[in-house]
Amino acid sequence: MTAVVAEHDDHHDHHDHGPEKGVLRWIFTTNHKDIGTLYLVFGLIMFFVGGAMALVIRSELFEPGLQFVDPNFFNSMTTMHALVMVFGAVMPAFVGLANWMIPMMIGAPDMALPRMNNMSFWMLVAGVLLLASTLFMEGGAPSGGWTFYPPLVFQNGKSFPFAIFSVHLLGISSIMGAINVIATIFNMRAPGMTLMKMPLFVWTWLITAFLLIAIMPVFAGAVTMLLTDKFFDTSFFDAAGGGDPVLYQHIFWFFGHPEVYVMILPTFGVASTIIPVFARKPLFGYASMVYATGAIAFLSFIVWAHHMFTVGMPVAGELYFMYATMLIAIPTGVKVFNWTATMWKGSMTFETPMLFSIAFVVLFTMGGFTGLMMSVAPVDFQYHDTYFIVAHFHYTLVPASIFILMAAGYFWLPKWTGNMYNEKIGRLHFWLSAVSVNILFFPQHFLGLAGMPRRIPDYAIQFADWNMVSSIGAFIYGFSQLLFVYIVIDTIRGGTGEKVSDEVWEDASKHSLEWTVPSPAPYHTFSTPPARIPTEHF
Amino acid sequence: MKKTKQLLACLVLMALGLGTAHADYTLNLMKGVTQLSNELYDLHMLILWICVFIGIAVFGTMFYSIYHHRKSKGHKAEQFHENTTVEIIWTIIPTLILVGMAIPATKAVIDLDKVQDSEMSIKVTGKQWYWEYEYLDSGVHFESHLDEASEKTHRVSTMDPHNVPNYLLNVDKPLVVPVGKKIRFLFTAADVIHSWWVPDLGWKKDANPGFVNEAWTYVDKPGTYRGQCTELCGRDHGFMPVVVIAMEQDQYDAWVKATLDKQNQKPDLSDQTRNTLMAKGESVYLKNCVACHQIDGNGISGWFPALRGSEKVTGNMDQLIGFIQAGTSKMPAFKKLPDDELAELITYIRNAPALGNNVGDEIQPNKITPKWDDDE
């Protein structure tokens, strides 16, 4: 059986003796660990590209008046910042983690479809490069917001069709990645690894993958309609031809709401993986975590119009979408309570991954609270499209998804590299990030409530103070992330010099399979299925 | 270790405290000046406090645990991993809280929708980048642009916004409404989607091209209330504020009369001095042209052509008049400009040092041909 599993893919043969040398290794690799690394590195680079755009935005907003950029370029920056962060940084980073960790967590030798895996990565690169190329086109990059609302989106210059094609590429890449994840989880689990024994990270990714397959094609359809409206005289969204611009918003948010959960569900998964290890306790309520994730995913399909309360809906619609949205608070609450209960009466230590995870639970919950506030349709008539929502979704993305990606980096770097990162610098990175992210985003609540609309390059004098505070926070936050780059490079080069054990973290192998293989993880793992399945979470 | 924990605890408490303790203008939602906006404010505060209490309970438990249940204190981990009773409780309690929130929220949704039985209607049209108002009963209609001081200041980097009263929140012609009257607003847009928001009235509403949305208000207190466009509508989205002035009925009636008189007046076509033409021309330019052609007349490469040194601007005067009146596929037809404003504008764009043009001529209002025959 051993030999058979090792040969499950014939094109894999030439890899059996370890990676090829040189650049070609990275271009043609079908190894899940190599592709995982590619995704993670790409995500990190894009995080800094998107971050640079955010700093352009925050520089312009440092003081009232227009100092640095033209309003149109400002709009391009907000649009591109969102697209790059969503499609270039957060999603690829989680796909990278999935590639690295899912096969190791379920005791599989590789992803189910290694060649497709390679293809989906390079399509992602192509898509993002195409998107980035619009920055240099006549009329500039897309500037109508990442939501591409018509008719405004039709006023974009030459970049419009390229942005659409880029979205197509990114969509196909995501769909292929998702198919791969599902096939791996369904078909490649080690004997004895039943679905309800899988680590929660695998579970959340499974559900995320289904979300992706369901929504990316809808988004592709929506932008294709935009394309034909502009160039082939269809009128899906053009009132003059009997269409309706509001229809686009419905289709977009049918995609868009699950899309934001694509970024948060794997976040939940990683947090549920890290917290038990450092609390030295099994995860509290494993089954309810799985069901809560499923419930959140299901609800995400039926709440989309809460992004459009002010668009002019009949009362029945407002009420329905309000009630449905409020329901999300229940499974989300269950998750937060479970994490708290996991910590309760544990024996906690506070290494960097745990620090980031605790900050995630706290700050994500604050984002959840503002989400609950905005689910209430009538008050959303005040909050909508102000800095209040900017604060809300940044709280659910930056100190949530980004913090957890950082936590995941610290958590698994020793496994990936065999070296220990510098804990002191790690903690410095954490504290700088945790403090500055609040300086950056907390004042935006005040700005929104006081009446500052989002997506404006200049503002009234009464908003000046908090904007300045926010911008200062942005610069501290942005530059402290360079510490992470330093730590990653330093750890790859040997880190503290201390060789880590297979387990890395105390008793980690009780929680998940990746801690049973050597550190650094060999190029091929689980060519023979694991003998024992960890059941700590039972 | 202890320090780090204290720091984190401080931070969270500070953050929570800031969000709730100071309910003044720059930190919290405004109460507004209508019953509806007050209802929404109360609802906002209710949910905010619910969130704060849940937050204190959850974070309190978490930080208690972080403080006491740590390895460095020798705490031994217990191995429990489920408790059905607890899990049922923490599912049911939030559900009950949500039901409690949903009741006043439902009432507010219905109140927001009570547009019927209003006493007057105002049509609001969003355009790139100004608002147009039309009073259906009296026939008063006008455009409401960003005021000249803000318009100039945000375009000239050497000008300080701090010197402009109500920077970016002021308009040339505000919307005037009577207090104590139920007013119905009808929203539409002429190009892209806009959204009309005055926080003091308690709501915003999208203006969609080709469709009409409605909303209502009943202002209790006379005053000036400011807001902005809140749906990204292109380049100058940040520069199309809303100003509503609410006044007593008798003052309002006087305002309607005065505005109507002015509206029905034929434009004054008498000759003006060159300086007057140029000065007034700048105002017309700032209101109608600057958004695309820019304050220095350079336009925006790839989007809008430059006026600086343009053949079309400095060449034949009659062709220029025709061009401005007829528009192009990209530029709207400016037939709406009365002859006096057109003459001022043309004199300005042909001669303004700010635009780098210096033809050295002028045109008087009564010399404008071809005239547009408005038979309305």
Next chain:
Amino acid sequence: MSEDIGQKNTKLVRKLALVAIAMFGFGYALVPLYDVLCDLTGLNGKVEGQAVQETAYQVDKSREVTVEFLTSLNESTPMLFRSEVKSMKVHPGEYYTVNFYAKNTTNMPMIAQAIPSITPGLAAEFFKKTQCFCFTEQTFAANEEKTMPVRFVVEPTLPERYKTVTLAYTFFDNTNISKK
């Protein structure tokens, strides 16, 4: 077993790819679904684009509904466009005719389409038109002015709570699109 996994993977990939393609189709299916939803709920005040047969209703003389008329021009549509009256009081069940005037202010022929919208949206289904210039594209000769009657009825079944109904038209210049 390797054969097995290979086959299982292929099968699963096929199924999932089909789901993805189906979801692409679903995106397009949302377009007619949305129209159905609009009809059902009056979302966005979308109005039927076709004339209805004139049927006699029981006229309710005891009730008066105010009908307001709004006229708008999209972007730089070079027209004049107004209604004969800004508003009128009508009895449900009775037919009324109101004239709209539109003028092409250019020296070129023009094709324009008027898009109707009714507010409140939920009242749209009770507002029937037997004649309207919005049912088809309108062709204007250079500088032509047209008088365009709209004949409508407010059905007596209109719920009591609606006392004002607004009928809005926006003219869109379709000259460039229709010529193609």
